[in-house]
Amino acid sequence: KQEVTQIPAALSVPEGENLVLNCSFTDSAIYNLQWFRQDPGKGLTSLLLIQSSQREQTSGRLNASLDKSSGRSTLYIAASQPGDSATYLCAVGRVQGAQKLVFGQGTRLTINP
Protein backbone atom coordinates (compact mmCIF):
# COMPACT_ATOMS: atom_id res chain seq x y z
CA LYS A 1 0.00 0.00 0.00
CA GLN A 2 1.40 3.35 -1.05
CA GLU A 3 2.00 5.81 1.78
CA VAL A 4 2.98 9.42 1.30
CA THR A 5 4.63 11.47 4.02
CA GLN A 6 5.36 15.17 4.07
CA ILE A 7 7.86 16.80 6.38
CA PRO A 8 7.65 19.20 8.06
CA ALA A 9 3.98 19.42 8.96
CA ALA A 10 4.33 23.15 9.42
CA LEU A 11 6.96 25.69 8.46
CA SER A 12 7.27 29.40 9.18
CA VAL A 13 9.95 31.51 7.50
CA PRO A 14 10.65 35.19 6.89
CA GLU A 15 9.76 36.72 3.57
CA GLY A 16 12.44 36.45 0.93
CA GLU A 17 13.92 33.16 2.05
CA ASN A 18 14.30 30.15 -0.19
CA LEU A 19 12.76 26.99 1.21
CA VAL A 20 12.32 23.29 0.51
CA LEU A 21 9.31 21.11 1.22
CA ASN A 22 9.78 17.37 1.34
CA CYS A 23 7.62 14.49 0.21
CA SER A 24 8.45 10.80 0.49
CA PHE A 25 6.58 7.75 -0.75
CA THR A 26 6.97 4.07 0.06
CA ASP A 27 6.35 2.46 -3.34
CA SER A 28 8.64 3.68 -6.11
CA ALA A 29 6.39 2.27 -8.84
CA ILE A 30 4.54 5.50 -9.43
CA TYR A 31 2.82 6.91 -12.49
CA ASN A 32 3.41 10.56 -11.64
CA LEU A 33 3.69 12.98 -8.74
CA GLN A 34 1.87 16.26 -8.41
CA TRP A 35 2.26 19.20 -6.05
CA PHE A 36 -0.79 21.20 -5.06
CA ARG A 37 -1.51 24.30 -3.07
CA GLN A 38 -4.57 24.60 -0.83
CA ASP A 39 -5.71 27.82 0.75
CA PRO A 40 -7.91 27.57 3.89
CA GLY A 41 -11.42 26.34 3.07
CA LYS A 42 -10.63 26.13 -0.63
CA GLY A 43 -10.00 23.49 -3.24
CA LEU A 44 -6.64 22.48 -4.63
CA THR A 45 -4.58 24.37 -7.18
CA SER A 46 -2.14 22.32 -9.21
CA LEU A 47 1.40 23.67 -9.08
CA LEU A 48 3.59 21.12 -10.82
CA LEU A 49 3.16 17.68 -12.33
CA ILE A 50 6.13 15.36 -12.75
CA GLN A 51 5.77 12.24 -14.84
CA SER A 52 7.58 9.14 -13.64
CA SER A 53 10.14 9.49 -16.44
CA GLN A 54 11.03 13.06 -15.48
CA ARG A 55 13.45 14.32 -12.85
CA GLU A 56 12.12 17.82 -12.31
CA GLN A 57 9.69 20.49 -13.37
CA THR A 58 9.88 24.26 -13.01
CA SER A 59 7.28 26.99 -12.98
CA GLY A 60 8.34 30.50 -12.07
CA ARG A 61 9.77 30.48 -8.55
CA LEU A 62 8.83 26.84 -8.04
CA ASN A 63 10.94 23.82 -8.81
CA ALA A 64 9.93 20.26 -8.07
CA SER A 65 12.28 17.30 -8.25
CA LEU A 66 11.58 13.60 -8.30
CA ASP A 67 13.85 10.73 -7.31
CA LYS A 68 11.85 7.56 -7.75
CA SER A 69 14.58 5.21 -6.59
CA SER A 70 14.76 6.86 -3.19
CA GLY A 71 11.04 7.60 -3.03
CA ARG A 72 11.46 11.33 -2.62
CA SER A 73 10.29 14.58 -4.10
CA THR A 74 11.08 18.13 -3.10
CA LEU A 75 9.36 21.40 -3.82
CA TYR A 76 11.73 24.35 -3.86
CA ILE A 77 10.26 27.82 -3.47
CA ALA A 78 12.58 30.70 -4.25
CA ALA A 79 12.31 34.19 -2.80
CA SER A 80 9.24 33.39 -0.72
CA GLN A 81 6.40 35.90 -0.45
CA PRO A 82 3.54 36.28 2.05
CA GLY A 83 1.17 35.22 -0.74
CA ASP A 84 2.88 31.83 -0.78
CA SER A 85 1.36 31.09 2.63
CA ALA A 86 -0.86 28.01 2.20
CA THR A 87 -0.86 24.28 2.71
CA TYR A 88 1.18 22.38 0.16
CA LEU A 89 0.19 18.83 -0.69
CA CYS A 90 2.03 16.27 -2.71
CA ALA A 91 0.15 13.42 -4.31
CA VAL A 92 1.37 10.28 -6.02
CA GLY A 93 -0.39 8.69 -8.94
CA ARG A 94 -0.32 4.92 -8.62
CA VAL A 95 0.74 2.71 -11.51
CA GLN A 96 -1.95 0.22 -10.73
CA GLY A 97 -5.19 2.10 -11.03
CA ALA A 98 -3.02 4.87 -12.38
CA GLN A 99 -5.66 7.53 -12.15
CA LYS A 100 -5.93 7.43 -8.38
CA LEU A 101 -3.91 9.82 -6.26
CA VAL A 102 -2.53 9.15 -2.81
CA PHE A 103 -2.00 12.33 -0.84
CA GLY A 104 0.44 13.30 1.85
CA GLN A 105 -0.74 15.12 4.95
CA GLY A 106 0.54 18.44 3.68
CA THR A 107 2.93 21.12 4.90
CA ARG A 108 1.35 24.27 6.28
CA LEU A 109 3.60 27.11 5.16
CA THR A 110 3.57 30.60 6.66
CA ILE A 111 5.67 33.39 5.17
CA ASN A 112 6.13 36.24 7.61
CA PRO A 113 6.41 39.78 6.19
Added chain:
Amino acid sequence: GAVVSQHPSRVICKSGTSVKIECRSLDFQATTMFWYRQFPKQSLMLMATSNEGSKATYEQGVEKDKFLINHASLTLSTLTVTSAHPEDSSFYICSARDVYGYTFGSGTRLTVV
Protein backbone atom coordinates in the same frame (compact mmCIF):
# COMPACT_ATOMS: atom_id res chain seq x y z
CA GLY B 1 -6.25 25.42 -18.21
CA ALA B 2 -8.93 22.95 -17.30
CA VAL B 3 -11.65 24.06 -14.91
CA VAL B 4 -13.80 21.97 -12.60
CA SER B 5 -16.79 23.72 -11.09
CA GLN B 6 -18.23 22.41 -7.83
CA HIS B 7 -21.50 23.50 -6.22
CA PRO B 8 -22.59 24.38 -3.67
CA SER B 9 -19.55 25.76 -1.86
CA ARG B 10 -21.30 25.57 1.49
CA VAL B 11 -24.39 23.77 2.68
CA ILE B 12 -26.03 23.32 6.04
CA CYS B 13 -28.64 20.62 6.37
CA LYS B 14 -30.66 18.98 9.08
CA SER B 15 -29.81 15.52 10.29
CA GLY B 16 -31.68 12.88 8.31
CA THR B 17 -31.95 14.86 5.09
CA SER B 18 -30.05 14.33 1.85
CA VAL B 19 -27.66 16.70 0.14
CA LYS B 20 -26.49 16.69 -3.47
CA ILE B 21 -23.14 18.09 -4.57
CA GLU B 22 -22.42 18.72 -8.25
CA CYS B 23 -19.09 18.61 -10.02
CA ARG B 24 -18.80 19.83 -13.61
CA SER B 25 -15.87 19.88 -16.01
CA LEU B 26 -16.33 23.16 -17.87
CA ASP B 27 -14.03 22.97 -20.86
CA PHE B 28 -13.19 19.33 -21.22
CA GLN B 29 -14.81 15.94 -21.05
CA ALA B 30 -14.09 13.83 -18.03
CA THR B 31 -14.85 10.15 -18.33
CA THR B 32 -13.55 9.73 -14.80
CA MET B 33 -14.03 11.95 -11.78
CA PHE B 34 -12.96 11.44 -8.21
CA TRP B 35 -14.59 12.33 -4.92
CA TYR B 36 -12.53 13.10 -1.84
CA ARG B 37 -13.29 13.89 1.75
CA GLN B 38 -11.13 16.07 3.94
CA PHE B 39 -11.35 16.46 7.70
CA PRO B 40 -9.96 19.59 9.39
CA LYS B 41 -6.19 19.81 9.17
CA GLN B 42 -6.02 16.42 7.51
CA SER B 43 -5.26 15.33 3.99
CA LEU B 44 -7.63 14.23 1.28
CA MET B 45 -9.03 10.73 1.40
CA LEU B 46 -10.35 9.25 -1.80
CA MET B 47 -13.94 8.11 -1.38
CA ALA B 48 -14.85 6.87 -4.83
CA THR B 49 -14.06 6.94 -8.50
CA SER B 50 -16.93 8.03 -10.72
CA ASN B 51 -17.08 6.60 -14.23
CA GLU B 52 -19.34 8.01 -16.91
CA GLY B 53 -22.07 5.59 -17.81
CA SER B 54 -21.20 2.96 -15.23
CA LYS B 55 -21.27 2.37 -11.51
CA ALA B 56 -18.87 4.18 -9.26
CA THR B 57 -16.01 2.35 -7.59
CA TYR B 58 -15.89 2.94 -3.84
CA GLU B 59 -12.83 2.78 -1.63
CA GLN B 60 -12.75 0.35 1.22
CA GLY B 61 -14.78 1.53 4.18
CA VAL B 62 -16.95 3.97 2.22
CA GLU B 63 -20.67 3.23 2.41
CA LYS B 64 -21.96 3.18 -1.14
CA ASP B 65 -25.57 3.41 0.01
CA LYS B 66 -24.83 6.55 1.98
CA PHE B 67 -22.70 8.29 -0.61
CA LEU B 68 -24.50 7.92 -3.93
CA ILE B 69 -22.52 8.86 -6.98
CA ASN B 70 -23.96 9.45 -10.42
CA HIS B 71 -21.93 10.25 -13.53
CA ALA B 72 -24.60 10.63 -16.16
CA SER B 73 -22.62 12.67 -18.67
CA LEU B 74 -19.03 13.39 -19.65
CA THR B 75 -19.13 16.72 -17.83
CA LEU B 76 -21.19 16.08 -14.71
CA SER B 77 -20.80 13.91 -11.65
CA THR B 78 -22.92 14.21 -8.53
CA LEU B 79 -22.41 13.04 -4.96
CA THR B 80 -25.51 12.65 -2.80
CA VAL B 81 -25.06 12.26 0.93
CA THR B 82 -28.16 10.39 2.02
CA SER B 83 -29.68 10.55 5.49
CA ALA B 84 -26.91 12.84 6.60
CA HIS B 85 -25.69 12.82 10.20
CA PRO B 86 -23.39 15.20 12.05
CA GLU B 87 -20.44 12.83 11.55
CA ASP B 88 -20.84 13.36 7.79
CA SER B 89 -19.90 17.00 8.26
CA SER B 90 -16.75 17.51 6.27
CA PHE B 91 -15.16 19.15 3.26
CA TYR B 92 -15.89 17.28 0.04
CA ILE B 93 -13.81 17.87 -3.10
CA CYS B 94 -14.15 16.46 -6.58
CA SER B 95 -11.50 16.21 -9.25
CA ALA B 96 -11.14 15.15 -12.84
CA ARG B 97 -8.19 14.01 -14.83
CA ASP B 98 -7.21 16.01 -17.88
CA VAL B 99 -4.16 16.41 -20.06
CA TYR B 100 -2.53 18.65 -17.44
CA GLY B 101 -2.91 16.18 -14.62
CA TYR B 102 -5.66 16.42 -12.06
CA THR B 103 -7.90 19.44 -11.72
CA PHE B 104 -9.88 19.96 -8.54
CA GLY B 105 -13.12 21.69 -7.73
CA SER B 106 -13.27 24.38 -5.09
CA GLY B 107 -14.84 22.05 -2.55
CA THR B 108 -18.10 21.88 -0.59
CA ARG B 109 -18.26 22.47 3.13
CA LEU B 110 -21.08 20.29 4.47
CA THR B 111 -22.40 20.92 7.95
CA VAL B 112 -25.07 18.62 9.32
CA VAL B 113 -26.95 19.97 12.33
